[in-house]
Amino acid sequence: MHLPAPEELITRTAAFVEEKFASEGSGHDWAHIRRVWLGARAFAKAEGADTLVTELAALLHDIADWKFHGGDEEAGPRAARAWLASQGASDELITRVEMIIREVSFKGAGVATPVGTPEAACVQDADRLDAIGAIGVARAFAYGGHKGRALHDPSIPPVQHSTFAEYKNNGGPTINHFYEKLLHLRERLHTAAARRVADERHAFMEQFLAQFLREWEGRDLDCE
Ligand code: ADP
Ligand code: NI
Numbered sequence: 001m002h003l004p005a006p007e008e009l010i011t012r013t014a015a016f017v018e019e020k021f022a023s024e025g026s027g028h029d030w031a032h033i034r035r036v037w038l039g040a041r042a043f044a045k046a047e048g049a050d051t052l053v054t055e056l057a058a059l060l061h062d063i064a065d066w067k068f069h070g071g072d073e074e075a076g077p078r079a080a081r082a083w084l085a086s087q088g089a090s091d092e093l094i095t096r097v098e099m100i101i102r103e104v105s106f107k108g109a110g111v112a113t114p115v116g117t118p119e120a121a122c123v124q125d126a127d128r129l130d131a132i133g134a135i136g137v138a139r140a141f142a143y144g145g146h147k148g149r150a151l152h153d154p155s156i157p158p159v160q161h162s163t164f165a166e167y168k169n170n171g172g173p174t175i176n177h178f179y180e181k182l183l184h185l186r187e188r189l190h191t192a193a194a195r196r197v198a199d200e201r202h203a204f205m206e207q208f209l210a211q212f213l214r215e216w217e218g219r220d221l222d223c224e
Contacts, residue, residue, distance in 0.1 A: 003088050006052045012087060013059045020063070028062045032130055032139070036061065039126030039194075046193045049118035053093065056084070057100035057123045071168055076101045106131075108167030109160040109184050125194035128185045133201025136182055137208050144174030151175060152216060178209055 004012065014037070021030040040058035044051045060083065064075035077098040084094045100120040104127055107113055115121045131139060144151070150173040158179035161167035170180065182205060186198040214220045 003090070009084075009087055009089060010052070010055050010059070013056055013083070016083060017059050017063065028065060033059060033062060035130050035135075036123070036126045039129055040122045043122035043125055043191045043193050044119065047118050047122060047191055049122050053096045053100070054119040054122050056080075056089075056093070057097045057104070057119065058126060060084075060097060061101050061104050061123055061127060063101075073102070073105075106167075106181055106185075107164035108162065109180055110162035111164055111167065113188070115190060121190035125189050125191050128189060129194055129197055129201065132182055132185050132198060133204050136201065137205060140174050140177050140182065144177070147171070149174055152212070154216075175209070175212065178205065 017033055018030045021028065021033060037055060037058040040054050041051060043049070044054040057080075060080040061076070063083070064079040080097055080101055081094050084097060096117070096119070099116065100123050103113065103115050103120045104124045105113070106128070113124070115124055130136065141151070149171065152175040153173040156172050156176065158172065158176040159166075159170065161170065161180065167180075170176075172180070183202070186195070186202040189195050189198055211220075
């Protein structure tokens with residue numbers, strides 16, 4: 001089969017993913033994928049990682065998320081393989097992309113998610129940066145709304161999941177997600193460039209949480 005040039009393969013993959021995610025409302029929209037793509041590409045350039053593999057993996061990292069495929073962690077790598085094979089990509093390239101998609105996902109505060117390659121580090125960092133800061137706050141509540149969850153319930157404490165299975169089955173209020181995942185992400189980034197971006201986003205989330213709890217408890221009413 002005719003092997004497409006790298007630029008051509010990236011352009012076609014971006015068009016394929018954009019079309020597939022055009023009407024997605026759970027936080028896994030094309031805008032998220034696009035931000036991860038641009039972030040991962042910037043980190044790959046800064047780190048001297050392979051940009052073709054990084055960009056393809058970033059574009060395909062949420063193509064068939066386990067959360068929407070009955071918990072099947074292989075659905076994503078399988079869908080990425082099918083697409084890249086249909087485009088005539090080499091088996092070596094496809095295998096590298098599959099590996100990154102397997103490694104990118106967060107699996108619980110107590111579960112290590114090491115990356116095996118600089119390309120995986122760039123994609124994982126870009127994906128995690130998009131889960132923190134103002135966009136991270138918006139995505140968390142969009143996801144919680146999609147799942148019909150409460151914003152907050154102080155009677156349900158957050159859990160530090162120590163296995164992926166436990167994390168997968170969590171169904172708590174959205175504020176808990178900050179303590180179960182989002183506030184841990186900054187410390188788990190790999191690249192220096194992503195860490196620099198994360199500082200401001202992390203501080204913003206902390207400020208958001210402090211203000212949210214202030215309003216929840218009526219501490220800002222100030223009407224004695
Ligand atoms: P990513 O796309 O960064 O890999 P996920 O697929 O885990 O992240 O989730 C997509 C978005 O939905 C992220 O912003 C994430 O924080 C949010 N999300 C995932 N699980 C929950 C949850 N239990 N409560 C609230 N938000 C969640
Ligand atoms: Ni993602």
